[in-house]
Amino acid sequence: MKLSVRAGMAGVAAAAVAVGVAEVVAALTGPLSAPLLAVGGVVVDNVPPAVKDFGVSVFGVHDKAALITGTAILLAIYAYGVGAVAVRSWRVALAGIGLFAIVGVAAAVTRHDAGVLAALPTLVGAGLAIFVLRYLLDLAPGVTTGVGPPRADGPVPDDAPTEKAGTSGSAYSYESRRRFLKALGIAGGLALVSGVGGRLLTSRRAVTQARKEVVLPVARQTAPPLPSGVQAPGATPFVSSNKDFYRIDTALYPPQVDPSTWQLKIHGMVRNPITITWAELLERPMIERYVTLACVSNEVGGDLIGNALWLGTPIKELLDEADPLPGADQVVQRSVDGWTCGSPTATLRDGRDALLAVGMNGVPLPVDHGFPVRMVVPGLYGYVSACKWITEIELARFEDFDAYWVPRGWSQQAPIKTESRIDTPRDGAARSPGTVTIAGVAWAQHRGISKVEVQIDDGPWAVTDLHETASADTWRQWSYPWQASEGQHILRVRATDTSGQTQTSTPAPPAPDGATGWHSVQVNVG
Numbered sequence: 001m002k003l004s005v006r007a008g009m010a011g012v013a014a015a016a017v018a019v020g021v022a023e024v025v026a027a028l029t030g031p032l033s034a035p036l037l038a039v040g041g042v043v044v045d046n047v048p049p050a051v052k053d054f055g056v057s058v059f060g061v062h063d064k065a066a067l068i069t070g071t072a073i074l075l076a077i078y079a080y081g082v083g084a085v086a087v088r089s090w091r092v093a094l095a096g097i098g099l100f101a102i103v104g105v106a107a108a109v110t111r112h113d114a115g116v117l118a119a120l121p122t123l124v125g126a127g128l129a130i131f132v133l134r135y136l137l138d139l140a141p142g143v144t145t146g147v148g149p150p151r152a153d154g155p156v157p158d159d160a161p162t163e164k165a166g167t168s169g170s171a172y173s174y175e176s177r178r179r180f181l182k183a184l185g186i187a188g189g190l191a192l193v194s195g196v197g198g199r200l201l202t203s204r205r206a207v208t209q210a211r212k213e214v215v216l217p218v219a220r221q222t223a224p225p226l227p228s229g230v231q232a233p234g235a236t237p238f239v240s241s242n243k244d245f246y247r248i249d250t251a252l253y254p255p256q257v258d259p260s261t262w263q264l265k266i267h268g269m270v271r272n273p274i275t276i277t278w279a280e281l282l283e284r285p286m287i288e289r290y291v292t293l294a295c296v297s298n299e300v301g302g303d304l305i306g307n308a309l310w311l312g313t314p315i316k317e318l319l320d321e322a323d324p325l326p327g328a329d330q331v332v333q334r335s336v337d338g339w340t341c342g343s344p345t346a347t348l349r350d351g352r353d354a355l356l357a358v359g360m361n362g363v364p365l366p367v368d369h370g371f372p373v374r375m376v377v378p379g380l381y382g383y384v385s386a387c388k389w390i391t392e393i394e395l396a397r398f399e400d401f402d403a404y405w406v407p408r409g410w411s412q413q414a415p416i417k418t419e420s421r422i423d424t425p426r427d428g429a430a431r432s433p434g435t436v437t438i439a440g441v442a443w444a445q446h447r448g449i450s451k452v453e454v455q456i457d458d459g460p461w462a463v464t465d466l467h468e469t470a471s472a473d474t475w476r477q478w479s480y481p482w483q484a485s486e487g488q489h490i491l492r493v494r495a496t497d498t499s500g501q502t503q504t505s506t507p508a509p510p511a512p513d514g515a516t517g518w519h520s521v522q523v524n525v526g
């Protein structure tokens with residue numbers, strides 16, 4: 001093993017210990033103060049618009065894992081370099097660790113609502129990294145073994161890791177290698193144990209228990225029972241389970257909001273600022289409604305859409321009490337993690353079932369879906385209306401305030417577009433000739449779907465059977481018995497809403513205000 005390789009590995013081990021121990025400290029100072037998550041968070045908030053078109057706004061669970069892994073790999077490469085450079089110049093290595101500390105601390109303390117304590121995990125980690133790197137390098141002489149180049153090729157500061165004097169040859173080399181590898185293993189083990197331990201400590205501080213203790217109020221008005229015919233055979237379940245409900249947000253670690261300290265502040269351009277607590281919220285009249293949420297980043301045919309039974313209090317009543325001033329055309333919703341979205345005040349007050357929701361499909365909101373309180377607004381895409389972990393509502397003017405996604409290239413206002421999707425057959429599926437059921441969903445929240453048509457190859461558009469639905473605020477399923485003949489066929493779908501508008505065939509990407517176009521699948525019949 002070359003000296004530089006050994007030194008590089010020492011660098012990586014030192015960084016691993018730093019990151020692992022930082023997780024333990026972050027169990028006290030908050031998960032987002034750990035350097036990896038802090039830096040990851042800064043990356044999320046600052047992705048250049050060009051990258052965003054790849055769908056960063058959808059920022060699903062997979063993107064998060066990829067981002068953290070990517071950040072960790074970059075750090076490992078950097079740490080390898082720091083280690084390798086340390087045998088030449090300890091001072092440069094110290095500067096390298098210092099830079100890591102600066103980046104980590106800067107990221108951590110600039111996260112929303114972070115205090116100076118957020119600097120602690122990185123600082124403790126960086127301090128330990130110096131110690132571990134120095135220790136490992138002292139154990140990794142090898143300089144005179146002939147494997148690595150002698151130090152003669154560069155100036156050696158006085159405080160550089162010293163060679164063990166008077167030792168050379170393969171016996172020494174074997175001994176030293178053993179000791180070095182052992183120390184490396186111990187460092188790796190320490191990194192692992194502290195990293196996993198830190199995570200466990202963090203999860204002990206999670207609000208899972210508080211959520212279990214929540215008893216939801218009974219709705220003053222329950223949703224009418226679902227008609228029996230809502231489900232088309234082979235289509236997505238009409239009600240999405242909480243487990244399968246799509247999840248989109250910018251949070252690398254879901255905010256842990258304890259209901260006992262939760263408050264919602266309604267302020268800004270209002271005559272009566274209001275602050276309500278969790279207990280006060282639960283006292284308010286609650287209603288239960290099926291509402292289909294959709295993400296603006298959903299591609300044609302995509303699955304970033306879900307339908308659930310929400311329990312909540314109409315936001316209109318709270319807004320009426322707060323009494324918005326004339327001109328306050330935007331209701332800015334702010335999450336505990338600083339994320340914002342803005343909905344038109346008029347939309348939230350026009351009588352639709354826009355809810356400050358506490359329940360989802362009969363249970364308290366799952367933490368990933370905004371526990372304890374979120375907004376649900378029929379007819380608006382999630383990024384302009386569905387604030388999770390909400391703690392603040394501020395009445396403002398659209399002209400004065402841009403919410404989170406607006407400077408990132410998305411429209412200030414975004415009503416959900418009329419769309420439809422074929423769920424069965426799947427694209428590329430094989431079927432036998434004869435009757436084949438084509439089925440799927442269509443949605444135009446708050447307007448409602450009035451007609452869904454399918455087209456086989458370039459044939460005429462055929463009207464499908466529309467299934468019953470809960471309301472104009474939910475999606476609607478449809479099905480069509482197709483007499484399939486042998487060969488390869490293209491199936492297309494298009495929906496018409498109750499305003500008479502038929503979904504446009506013109507393809508558009510999700511940015512800036514929602515994708516359009518017809519969903520099609522190819523089927524092989526034979």
Ligand SMILES: Nc1nc2c(c(=O)[nH]1)N[C@H]1C(S)=C(S)[C@@H](COP(=O)(O)O)O[C@H]1N2
Binds near residue numbers: 383
């Ligand atoms: N606090 C917070 N709320 C948020 C978001 C977010 O990033 N942070 N994303 C929004 C977006 S883009 C969508 S589509 C919906 C998704 O809600 P869900 O994850 O419960 O499906 O939440 C919205 N609420």
Ligand SMILES: [Mo]
Binds near residue numbers: 057248381
């Ligand atoms: Mo979204």
